[in-house]
Amino acid sequence: MKNLTNNLFKGVIFLSLLFLDPIGTLAQIPQVPREMYFADLTIRINEQARREIQLDVDALHRNQNYFKVKVDRANLYMPLIERELREIGVPEDIKYLVIQESGLIADAVSTSNAVGFWQFKQGTAEEVFLRVDNQVDERKNIVSSTRGAALYLRKHNSQLDNWMCALVSYQMGLGGAKSYFGNQYSGKKVIDLDRNSHWYFKKFLAHKVAFEGQNKMLVSNSGYLEEVRIQGPTSLKALAPRLGVSENHLKEYNKWASNGNIPGDKVYSVIYVNQGMPPTTPITAQVNSRPSGVENTSYSNNSSYPKITGNQQNATRPNQIKVNNINGVMAASTTTQSNFSQKIGIKEKKFRKINDLEKGARVESGKYYYVEKKKSHADVEKHVVLPGETLWSISQKYGITLSSLKAKNRIRSDRDLKTGMVLNLQEHRKRGESIPMVPGSEYRKIVEASNSPAVQTTASQNTQQEREQVRYEPAPSSQSSPQPPAQKVNPSRLTHTVIQGETLYRLSQTYGVSVDDIKKWNNLPDNNIKIGQIITIFKP
Template sequence: MKQLLNIALLLYFSVGFSQIKSDTIKLEPDTIKLQSFEDSKVLFSNGDTLLLKNTDTLGFKEHVEATLIDSLWLHELIKSPLYDTIQYVLKDDEILITELEELPTELLKERLALLDSKTPFHIEYNPELEQIIKTYLKRRKSSFSTLMERARFYFPLFEEQLDNYDIPLEMKYLAIVESALRPRARSRVGATGLWQFMYQTGKQFNLNVSSYVDERSDPYKATEAACKFLASLYKIFGDWDLALAAYNSGPGNVSKAIRRSGGNTNYWNIRHNLPRETANYVPAFYATLYIFEYANEHNIKAKESTLAYFETDTVQIKRQLTFEQLYETINVDIEVLQFLNPQYKLDIIPYVKDRNYTLTLPVKDIGKFLSNEKEIYAFADVEDAKREKPLPQYVEENSRTTYRVKSGDYLGKISEKFGVSVSNIKRWNNMRSTRLKIGQRLTIYPKRVNTVTNSKPQKTTKKPLPIGPHEIYTVQSGDSLWLIAQKYSNVSVQNIKDWNNIWSVKSLKPGTKLKIFKI
């Protein structure tokens, strides 16, 4: 398609604005044939025809390249724009008119010129871009430090896919403008994920959404879909700046801007005719690119706490598993599981025949999972047999408590306070995600209640310790109650909890002494 566009543009400019003659451009696989007719036509290989009338004789202008872009886009059947994303696109009243001693204008011009020479984008200095960069540096330095931390994980993943699709590696910065590298980011109109796909656009690129899974939040699948989308845009426009603009506002708006600009196809020449958000979108991308490329010069450092991409690996699961079951068995924190597997909306990895649902884990835990896979599934069978019942009838009404969510709360933290599972809290409160709001009221049926705001301590019956011989086990790094139970015959996780008065697995720390009785 890029070949078709280039030939059409060459033909258009060679005959001049007022000398457009009628030609048919016939598109067949890898070939283009030109035939002369009275009116201009674009004949697609599937039989579709676009008629380009020679309207100059009527006193009207027809920008053939813009019309051709429209037709190619319709032919691609990609109509849904990705938009309304964007916390890194500054509003007009947010841009500071400021000077920075660390970045005089002449130095910025030199650096932008160097970036322009190294990339296929048209990175040109202009005063507005300068003020966006300086506003970021003045107001958002700490935010970029956080972004650089997240980028340690996501950028290698992006670069791998971008390279596969022959897309400039600098396009990885687009995900910052779109989502601030938050895979569960959701805009006010429903665009979701690192690359902010709308529902229909996601479906078009095979990103499925169900009650359990939103593949728009899957870092691997969504990145591949974004690459396919960007590659198709580049085929239409033949220009990465215009592809960026079309990614944001849709190709139709870019085509309109080309027409309103007299047929110009340079982004900077059509920018004033683009929607305001899109007009600021590409400069936001350039500003982000600049700050990442010159982070050292501006003393912006990434934190070192996030997992690196190479420190993770993926396995395909063979039955439904919950994050809580994985935490209980191989001792991977639920927060880590959520970070590595954000596509699972309910912290549950479903198992569906003929669908390949995968689990991403730190490399150090992959071996532990594979070595104990059958036992983990058996544990999940036992746990599911307990949990797949309606709200327990044995729970008395007066044992129910209401908890009001406070700042800093998350479901894992609340579940520990009450000695219950995250999945039960979600089930009791008909929750489809783990998101909480300050002041939100949660119904809890606690097993054991600590001193917690908005809750009353409940009386519990303590099981007496068994009388008999026992040994002391010292908890090692990486241990879980389940892994410890596997070392002894006929000992369950609940046994160890009861014998050692453990109500939260979080209390299991290296060096902890546990009593293990012989059964």
């Protein structure tokens, strides 16, 4: 009885320590499931393989202080890594491979002389367009090296047609993976893992299990990684005061610039820790999350574009803000392209090309302009054309190239643009498919939302003076976003400037009034209106 009592007491003490110990207990270590999902694959794991992977997971958690450092580092770098993988078209799950390869240590060097975040040898790095010499080693640049790794993996997957095989090819090369796997997994979506499965993939799954879901745990760092894209020649020393950090801070996070200098051969990504709050999640993360049966309103929040992040108090200075996650700048005053491009340190021809500007078009006060190439698609699926908008203004609003916008919608000029059209911003419209029009009742809500002072404040984050210019003193231009459809004079009286494609019937739908009322208020003898004509509307 005495021995039994002692054993029970010891058991209670052990269980108490197990649950009270904040470090490294079994209760804290995630367990390997019998079925996992990776990329577009379902991975079924037999018991022997599961135990093998679990041993690796346990080993990663064994030293909790070291594990915590890795989690902090992952939380800092992952938003940039995920973005680059997404843009290249590689599954985001691949992100755990960078932890496996280097532990996210920029200047990590393997015994085989592979270097950097993604452990590239020099020859392979140059194949994926990374510069490696005595001035620059982009293997140590988180943005460039992730893009290179994504290109490498995408190329291999296009031949192997299986993301598991493509991942293993990262360790053994394309030829080695082809020889090892043959065609047995080509196009296969369900994989059975056992003791004979490749060790490198099982080790990857261990990292996925260990680090997945840790993004809100064990985090001690404050702030987030901010990226600025710099066209040299310049130096980290010269950039430091402009970014509000020390030179040593930039050197710590930009070890790719071997001597602290940024050459002028191309644009380089410079990163630093911003102590503010990270940018909000783009609307794309929510576009397809609607319950079934809910009306498609993926364009309902488009009035919050362009998305402006960064140091908005210095928005008129270069390298301070991002417009739709692209480096941009706000014009402080109306000026020429030549003066503005010189002020922000970019060649006039390049500035004009980036922003799809016509030669001679004015740079307008309070407008946002890009200083690096726009994207081929927007972060939202659709856009409803509002009164006063042009193809150019829509392309600037979402950071999509003008040519892409035209191509996706098979539309050539503003003459073909009509208010209420639902334009594609991501997918190409099928040949012969007409552009749909949003219903009149919904269109009114969209127009009213776009004119809401609260929306305008959130969307532009401009000064009060700029908001007043946008709402009350629009300046028409062939290359800038024209005036909004209505400028308030009093709570019930609105004025509207007619643009291409509008009719009295369309205006009546927009504002919820009758055609006869519009004619009466404006002394119109018939239903004909002209582009540029000012129409008075009295809200009911």
